[in-house]
Amino acid sequence: MMLKKYYGQLRFAGRLDVVVKHAGLYGLLLALIWLTAGCANGQQLQGQTGSLPVKPSGPSPVEKITPAERNVYDWVVIGAREEVARGVIYDASYRQVKYPGGDVPPESGACTDVVIRAFRFAGIDLQQLIHEDMRENFELYPQLWGLPGPDTNIDHRRVPNQMKFFARHGQALPLLVQGEDLLTWQWGDVVYWRFANGLEHCGIISDRKNLHGVPLAIHNAGVAREEDCLTRWEITGHFRYPPVSE
Known part of the structure; x- marks a missing residue:
């Protein structure tokens, strides 16, 4: 018992x-x-990971760039990797958080929190950006939770809302990971997946690659990790934010 x-x-x-x-x-x-997995959409995933986390043999490409020369995408990767270093355990619980700049306890978080924290490390607060966009365009966002309006505690932690925000304000990129489309995958990009059971997941594209040139991903489906999993599940979204034209 x-x-x-x-x-x-x-x-x-x-x-x-x-x-x-x-x-x-x-x-x-x-x-x-x-076995523990999930996203902050009120549901749990069911055993979707299988490979071991990456054991880096030396500095990654981003880590070789001096801080003064790093761009926003470099900092996003470094921020995501901090989740791995802390060994963040998955927890998608609804929590009251401050606004703006609110966060759940640092030792825990969902897959979406990897994305939020990575961008915050780069000076971009998705909690505030998503809330402001939802406040002005609530009807354009997925209506899946029966809410009458935005909720600063959870909106930014939901996969469908993140995808809608990036589709509206970011750069949507190819979903394929082969041929010329492989070249469109750059570190700092955000990837969204759908598992076989229909649940959704997300992560940050790493600056490390496998032997075939496919980038690794940093995500949390039980515990934050960096691994070769980009093509493991159905890819439903691939975004760059801010767009390269800005």
């Missing part, structure tokens, strides 16, 4: 009775990493 109570507090996705019966405490802790 104690295991079940602890398990519930960790907001596990999946069958509690099966995990407790067959895994034991050690398996339970492993499941926290491999």
